[in-house]
Amino acid sequence: MHEINLELSASQLKAADQCFISWAFTYLYGLRSPSKPYQVFGKLIHACLESYAITGNVYKPDIDGELSNDLSALTDVNRSRFLKEAPPRALNATRLLPDLSQCRRWPEEVFTFNSSQYFTGPDLSWSPRSKIDLIVNSGSRWLVTDYKSTRGKRVSKSDARELGIEPGFHPWFYVPTAAELRNDVQFILYALAVMQAADVTEIEGRWIYILTDEKHSPRSESVDVTVTLDEMIEAGKRWIELGHCITQWKLASKQHGPPSLDHLKRNLPVVVYPEPKSPCMQYGGCMHHVTKKGKCDAGMDAASLLGG
Numbered sequence: 025m026h027e028i029n030l031e032l033s034a035s036q037l038k039a040a041d042q043c044f045i046s047w048a049f050t051y052l053y054g055l056r057s058p059s060k061p062y063q064v065f066g067k068l069i070h071a072c073l074e075s076y077a078i079t080g081n082v083y084k085p086d087i088d089g090e091l092s093n094d095l096s097a098l099t100d101v102n103r104s105r106f107l108k109e110a111p112p113r114a115l116n117a118t119r120l121l122p123d124l125s126q127c128r129r130w131p132e133e134v135f136t137f138n139s140s141q142y143f144t145g146p147d148l149s150w151s152p153r154s155k156i157d158l159i160v161n162s163g164s165r166w167l168v169t170d171y172k173s174t175r176g177k178r179v180s181k182s183d184a185r186e187l188g189i190e191p192g193f194h195p196w197f198y199v200p201t202a203a204e205l206r207n208d209v210q211f212i213l214y215a216l217a218v219m220q221a222a223d224v225t226e227i228e229g230r231w232i233y234i235l236t237d238e239k240h241s242p243r244s245e246s247v248d249v250t251v252t253l254d255e256m257i258e259a260g261k262r263w264i265e266l267g268h269c270i271t272q273w274k275l276a277s278k279q280h281g282p283p284s285l286d287h288l289k290r291n292l293p294v295v296v297y298p299e300p301k302s303p304c305m306q307y308g309g310c311m312h313h314v315t316k317k318g319k320c321d322a323g324m325d326a327a328s329l330l331g332g
């Protein structure tokens with residue numbers, strides 16, 4: 025049986041917030057799909073930026089076990105294309121980083137955060153695999169940075185009408201606004217963790233987005249915010265509550281086995297399918313939907329969800 029561990033991560037909280045059923049399929053049932061080619065490309069660009077933060081050179085990515093396995097699973101054509109294309113895309117994004125020779129920096133810092141210092145309830149347990157891409161300090165200025173790859177989205181005429189935007193390719197469709205970033209769970213947790221470790225009450229955040237769509241030039245953009253500790257504590261409350269809720273589900277699953285589909289169906293909120301911005305449709309479509317050979321049939325029949 026799939027081993028359930030109690031550790032959380034920002035991506036897990038985000039997944040549960042978007043669709044609790046999808047979270048349960050992934051984290052209680054252990055249903056995961058292998059990395060898609062564009063995701064491997066994104067990981068490779070990330071490794072090039074990691075190399076830049078450590079060595080000053082984007083051309084020396086550390087291709088470790090997981091990335092190495094992902095690359096091996098690609099076709100020869102994709103593998104050589106991605107290995108050639110990733111460093112220039114990362115290089116384009118380095119213009120959005122501060123001059124690293126002038127700062128103290130912590131690349132790939134393992135995430136630690138004692139939630140009970142700011143929130144009620146016991147400390148949550150965090151996955152040791154969670155790493156903050158880059159923390160930079162210069163004088164009293166602290167900057168937390170994350171590298172993201174994004175594919176952009178081709179918006180059809182009908183979706184464009186519904187979304188109130190022009191049809192066609194939108195490179196930054198999935199990139200949040202500064203206001204959205206302030207409420208993004210990963211940003212909130214990373215900002216709190218760094219403010220806690222550095223014992224400061226204000227921090228800057230820069231989320232750097234690198235376009236992976238290969239038909240477009242290697243463009244990158246950043247979303248920048250400055251936040252206070254009080255603001256992040258307020259924004260973090262609902263996420264920490266969600267973390268405690270998830271921990272209870274995981275604890276119960278560890279003790280009694282994963283819940284039945286029927287139990288999930290009766291106890292978890294569902295999202296609307298198939299609105300263009302719903303999680304069902306993001307990143308090429310939810311892997312748990314029946315159209316992707318998954319178990320969720322949301323939207324296939326107006327009266328049914330999960331066969332109900």
Ligand code: SF4
Binds near residue numbers: 310311312313321322
């Ligand atoms: S298809 Fe939609 S409703 Fe079903 S699990 Fe995925 S995100 Fe949730």
